[in-house]
Each structure stands twice: as C-alpha cells, then as structure tokens.
Amino acid sequence: MDLKGKSALVTGGGVRIGRAICHMLADAGANVCIHYNRSYDEAVALRDELEERGVEAHLAEANLMSETACNELMEKAVAMMGPLDILINNASVFNKQKIDDADMDVWMGEMWPNFFAPAQLIRAFAKHSEKGGIVNLLDRRIESLDASCVPYLISKKALAELTRVAAIHYAPRITVNGVAPGAVLPPPGKDEQYIKDHAGPVPLEVQVTPEDIARAVRFVLENDTLTGQIIFVDGGQHLGNG
Numbered sequence: 001m002d003l004k005g006k007s008a009l010v011t012g013g014g015v016r017i018g019r020a021i022c023h024m025l026a027d028a029g030a031n032v033c034i035h036y037n038r039s040y041d042e043a044v045a046l047r048d049e050l051e052e053r054g055v056e057a058h059l060a061e062a063n064l065m066s067e068t069a070c071n072e073l074m075e076k077a078v079a080m081m082g083p084l085d086i087l088i089n090n091a092s093v094f095n096k097q098k099i100d101d102a103d104m105d106v107w108m109g110e111m112w113p114n115f116f117a118p119a120q121l122i123r124a125f126a127k128h129s130e131k132g133g134i135v136n137l138l139d140r141r142i143e144s145l146d147a148s149c150v151p152y153l154i155s156k157k158a159l160a161e162l163t164r165v166a167a168i169h170y171a172p173r174i175t176v177n178g179v180a181p182g183a184v185l186p187p188p189g190k191d192e193q194y195i196k197d198h199a200g201p202v203p204l205e206v207q208v209t210p211e212d213i214a215r216a217v218r219f220v221l222e223n224d225t226l227t228g229q230i231i232f233v234d235g236g237q238h239l240g241n242g
Helices: 016-027 040-052 067-081 104-128 150-170 192-198 210-222
Strands: 007-010 031-036 057-061 086-089 132-137 174-181 230-233
Touching: 007 016, 007 067, 016 031, 016 040, 016 086, 016 210, 031 040, 031 067, 040 057, 057 067, 067 104, 086 104, 104 132, 104 150, 104 174, 132 150, 132 210, 150 174, 174 210, 210 230
Parallel strands: 007 031, 007 086, 031 057, 086 132, 132 174, 174 230
Antiparallel strands: none
8 A cells, every 4th residue: 555645543643652653654645643532732742743744634532442432433533534544553551460350340441442442443444444454553462371461461362363354354455464562662650671671581682662663564554465464573572481
C-alpha cells in the first residue's frame, strides 16, 4: 500500500508508541485520526504537529471498554475522514497480576482494551472499508509464559490468534498483521534504568525505540504480500523463556 493520501485511525495515538506511529504515518503522507482516552493535551499537541507537516489530523475521544464505544469511535473517524484505509490497534492496558490476584474485574479491565476493543474495531473497519490494512500491537510476551501478568498476557495471546484468523477471514481485501514490541519505554515515573533492570536479557543488547516499532508498522502496511504475520521488534528477547 502506498501510504500517501491514505486515512488511518490510531488508537492510543497521542502518546508513547502510538505517537511515533502517527508521526511515521504523517511522514509517509497519510492522514491520521488520533484516538485518545485521557491524553487530551498530548493528542492536541500531536494533531498540531502533524498538520504542520501538511496532512489532515483529527482527534477522537473514546474509552474503549464497550462495544458501543468502539462502534462510535469508528463512526467518528469515518465521519471525519471517510472510509479508512488503515487501522492501528495500539491502545492497551498493562498491569501485573498473578492468577490468584486476578478477579473478574481485573480480567475484564485487561481483556476489554487489549482484546475485545481491537476485535470490535476490526469488525467495524471491515464494515466501512472495501480495502486496507490492519496492524495489531502485541507484545513479545506472547511467546512466553509470564506468570507475573496473566490477564495481560492472555489478552495479547488472544489478539495474536485473532490477527491470524482475521487475516484469513478478510483476505484478499484487507491485510491483518501484528507487531510485537519488547520493552520500549519505562512506565510513567520511571527512567531508562528501570527497563535495564526489569526487561530481562536482550540477545542483541540494544534498546528498542518507539521509532523502531513505527518502522515495523510501516513495513507491514506497505508490503501487500504480508498478512497473518507477527513481527517481533524486541532485540531477540522473544527467543528466550521469560
């Protein structure tokens, strides 16, 4: 897909990895709808930055915890931009809970934004768009059995499987791929040393950046022969066991 002039919805687009993806899309000439939940100020600043580059940039607020909210987000994006060409399911929630600590509220608090919302947005995208590309942001943990964050892990494993199933279901008109980052940015309030102390061994001994993730997203979008693929951008960390 030639990204120039295309229209994209990026969930969680105002900050962190989502912000880098929005910048990448704008650099490629794509128009962007920046979804946000609580990061209004950051989303507004990003919109202004993208518009200075000569592309359209729109804002859409949504708390992706219900089917109605997901459908309304897609309707907003389509109303502002017309049928979309690209959907980036980037927004997610990460908390550490072991099995014994995870009651049903905890499970649903992770499953909704990390799995059910992307699933519903995929369906809504396919309803409104004749052709296009979808990229789901996953996690290198999908290759592991990390017992420290079980609801999160299961939600991302489920999204990985949905990526493959949707790739089959929506072919040939829509490609569906995944990008699985390793440790990229520290949690709010932590510094880079936190990643080094907690990320575990990285075979390539490199620090993954948001821009690395954005370049992988661009690669799968621009290659029309890729679907059902998951690209790990983690310095080889998924090859370990943990």
